[in-house]
Amino acid sequence: MTQATNGTPMIRLEKVSKTFYRDKEALEVLKSIDLEIQEGAYEALMGPSGSGKSTLLNLIAGLDRPTSGKLTVAGADIGAMAEDQRARFRAANIGFVFQTYNLMPVLTARENVELPLLLAKLPADERRKRAEIALKVVGLEHRMDHLPRQLSGGQEQRVAIARAIVTDPKIIVADEPTGDLDRESANEILNLLERLNREFKKTIVMVTHDPAAAERAGTVRRLDKGNLV
Amino acid sequence: MNLASIAVRNVGRNRVRALLTVLGVAIAIVAFVLLRTVVWSWTVAIEQSASDRIGIRHKVTMIMPLPLRYAEEIRQIPGMTAVAYANWFGAKDPRDENDFFATMAVEPDDILAVYDEVQVPPEQVEAWKQNRRGALVGDVLAKKKGWKVGDKVRLRGTIYPGDWEFEISGIYTASRATVDRSGFWFHWKYLNEALPPRQRDQIGWIVARVADPSRSAQLCRTIDEKFAERDIQTLSMSERALQASFMGMFSAVLDAIDLVSIVILAIMGLILGNTIAMGVRERTHEYGVLRAIGFMPKHILLSVLGEATAVGVVGGVLGLLLSYPLVERGLGRFLEENMGGMFPYFRIQPAVAGAALALTVLLALGAAAIPAYRAAKLNVVDSLRRVG
Numbered sequence: 204m205t206q207a208t209n210g211t212p213m214i215r216l217e218k219v220s221k222t223f224y225r226d227k228e229a230l231e232v233l234k235s236i237d238l239e240i241q242e243g244a245y246e247a248l249m250g251p252s253g254s255g256k257s258t259l260l261n262l263i264a265g266l267d268r269p270t271s272g273k274l275t276v277a278g279a280d281i282g283a284m285a286e287d288q289r290a291r292f293r294a295a296n297i298g299f300v301f302q303t304y305n306l307m308p309v310l311t312a313r314e315n316v317e318l319p320l321l322l323a324k325l326p327a328d329e330r331r332k333r334a335e336i337a338l339k340v341v342g343l344e345h346r347m348d349h350l351p352r353q354l355s356g357g358q359e360q361r362v363a364i365a366r367a368i369v370t371d372p373k374i375i376v377a378d379e380p381t382g383d384l385d386r387e388s389a390n391e392i393l394n395l396l397e398r399l400n401r402e403f404k405k406t407i408v409m410v411t412h413d414p415a416a417a418e419r420a421g422t423v424r425r426l427d428k429g430n431l432v
Numbered sequence: 433m434n435l436a437s438i439a440v441r442n443v444g445r446n447r448v449r450a451l452l453t454v455l456g457v458a459i460a461i462v463a464f465v466l467l468r469t470v471v472w473s474w475t476v477a478i479e480q481s482a483s484d485r486i487g488i489r490h491k492v493t494m495i496m497p498l499p500l501r502y503a504e505e506i507r508q509i510p511g512m513t514a515v516a517y518a519n520w521f522g523a524k525d526p527r528d529e530n531d532f533f534a535t536m537a538v539e540p541d542d543i544l545a546v547y548d549e550v551q552v553p554p555e556q557v558e559a560w561k562q563n564r565r566g567a568l569v570g571d572v573l574a575k576k577k578g579w580k581v582g583d584k585v586r587l588r589g590t591i592y593p594g595d596w597e598f599e600i601s602g603i604y605t606a607s608r609a610t611v612d613r614s615g616f617w618f619h620w621k622y623l624n625e626a627l628p629p630r631q632r633d634q635i636g637w638i639v640a641r642v643a644d645p646s647r648s649a650q651l652c653r654t655i656d657e658k659f660a661e662r663d664i665q666t667l668s669m670s671e672r673a674l675q676a677s678f679m680g681m682f683s684a685v686l687d688a689i690d691l692v693s694i695v696i697l698a699i700m701g702l703i704l705g706n707t708i709a710m711g712v713r714e715r716t717h718e719y720g721v722l723r724a725i726g727f728m729p730k731h732i733l734l735s736v737l738g739e740a741t742a743v744g745v746v747g748g749v750l751g752l753l754l755s756y757p758l759v760e761r762g763l764g765r766f767l768e769e770n771m772g773g774m775f776p777y778f779r780i781q782p783a784v785a786g787a788a789l790a791l792t793v794l795l796a797l798g799a800a801a802i803p804a805y806r807a808a809k810l811n812v813v814d815s816l817r818r819v820g
């Protein structure tokens with residue numbers, strides 16, 4: 204239960220709702236959520252399947268806009284931002300870790316990590332250097348030229364974490380990052396996330412079904428049918 | 433690494449599909465280049481034809497002869513620089529009766545003055561003039577038959593029966609495609625003297641060169657008017673008009689070939705578009721990830737278009753590489769040697785090759801436009817949710 208908070212809200216939701224429309228049928232997935240996450244926090248989000256965890260995480264990450272309410276992340280009003288602005292926001296502030304790693308199969312580990320830096324207009328050797336540093340952080344400096352299919356699931360997820368931190372974002376969002384991994388690999392990933400929070404002061408929001416994973420976070424929140432409980 | 437190199441690598445994801453598509457594009461390019469070259473090669477005969485030459489024949493039909501004195505009379509008309517006449521001899525090589533080549537009886541000085549693009553070493557011209565049985569043959573024919581200067585050649589007459597003895601005096605080539613390089617020319621006097629008296633002094637047609645090409649149409653009228661009241665009337669036409677009227681018969685065919693060549697490219701575009709659309713659909717999830725990371729719709733759009741361009745260029749270049757040996761060396765050489773009259777110059781024009789490549793890229797971009805636009809417009813959350 205250690206987290207490097209310093210008292211300023213990094214993420215702030217005020218009466219945030221999200222409704223999906225499917226064939227004219229409205230589905231209110233998030234119901235007037237109020238939530239504050241401090242800078243440097245490490246929070247886990249739990250809840251039954253379909254409760255809206257991923258939807259909430261996507262909103263925080265700037266992937267989607269709330270249907271109503273106010274959502275402020277890293278000082279930016281997500282709800283008011285257009286598509287391209289949100290893309291720039293994500294590139295600058297958010298590191299993504301997905302359950303299924305989502306590495307580009309045609310790129311090597313190093314290239315996958317370099318990918319977000321293509322948006323930063325850095326010289327090639329600088330990109331390369333930063334990617335190598337990020338891969339060292341996750342302990343994969345010996346696998347840099349391997350393709351994703353030549354790596355184990357745990358290694359792939361570590362590459363994905365290197366990709367998430369290479370741009371030095373303030374926030375890391377992880378949607379079930381250990382969901383596809385065995386216990387041992389899952390622990391490595393959780394150790395890594397913990398280190399990113401403590402050593403690198405990243406604010407982390409992690410969705411998980413795994414109580415052992417949630418235990419590592421500073422705060423555990425539960426979502427049920429679109430309500431925080 | 434950049435988006436372009438990722439696009440190129442994406443092409444190789446499904447090797448079999450990429451290979452088949454590239455081959456499809458390549459085959460379409462070969463077909464396009466072939467058809468375009470057929471059209472070009474046919475029409476080049478018109479463009480290359482001399483505008484300062486006019487042909488004069490029997491008004492009724494080409495196969496009816498004119499009196500020899502007509503040539504002398506035409507020579508007297510002001511504005512003529514050279515006049516030649518010829519008879520179709522129509523002989524065959526007894527060793528290979530199916531092999532066609534044009535045998536004609538001509539006057540050496542006249543014919544070489546009218547067809548100044550014909551090139552022969554001067555000593556061979558001299559030898560030809562001195563030798564009554566001498567023949568001047570085109571280099572393409574000489575090569576095919578293995579004839580050398582000094583060889584004795586026996587031909588079998590069809591219009592003028594019997595075996596005819598010749599000696600190869602010279603071998604000509606031509607600086608333009610207007611002259612059939614498979615021709616066999618021999619002394620008109622040799623033929624004339626061998627004929628029974630009532631068949632003598634008749635000529636198949638006349639070709640004249642005029643001093644001022646812009647007056648050739650007017651001179652044609654002058655000639656035809658001059659013989660209008662005689663027993664045998666003439667029909668005169670500039671070489672270019674003659675070629676054009678000949679081509680006119682084929683213009684519908686040429687238009688059809690034109691159209692087919694475009695249709696082939698369009699089909700190629702559809703094949704390419706389908707390949708790209710399949711790849712894009714399979715990679716929906718990856719595009720979602722790229723978008724999540726911060727890439728913009730325009731990046732996705734460019735990456736899909738880049739992928740299509742890569743396939744188009746690889747297929748296009750492969751197609752061109754195949755076209756040269758197939759169209760130029762294979763078919764082209766065959767056509768030039770065997771149908772030189774119709775395809776005097778069967779070569780791939782740089783403009784045709786360039787157009788093939790440019791159209792491929794344009795079609796690739798056009799075909800990829802819809803999938804690229806769709807990929808760019810994908811909803812990020814939806815495409816991430818889609819497991820791909």
Ligand SMILES: Nc1ncnc2c1ncn2[C@@H]1O[C@H](COP(=O)(O)OP(=O)(O)OP(=O)(O)O)[C@@H](O)[C@H]1O
Nearest residue numbers: 223225232251252253254255256257258259813814
């Ligand atoms: N883009 C969308 N369009 C329509 N319905 C959606 C969309 N995204 C999510 N939903 C619906 O919203 C509800 C919540 O989905 P969400 O993915 O947030 O759940 P979750 O808590 O992450 O579940 P899980 O634990 O299974 O991942 C579900 O009923 C889902 O079908």
Ligand SMILES: [Mg+2]
Nearest residue numbers: 256257258378
């Ligand atoms: Mg989920």
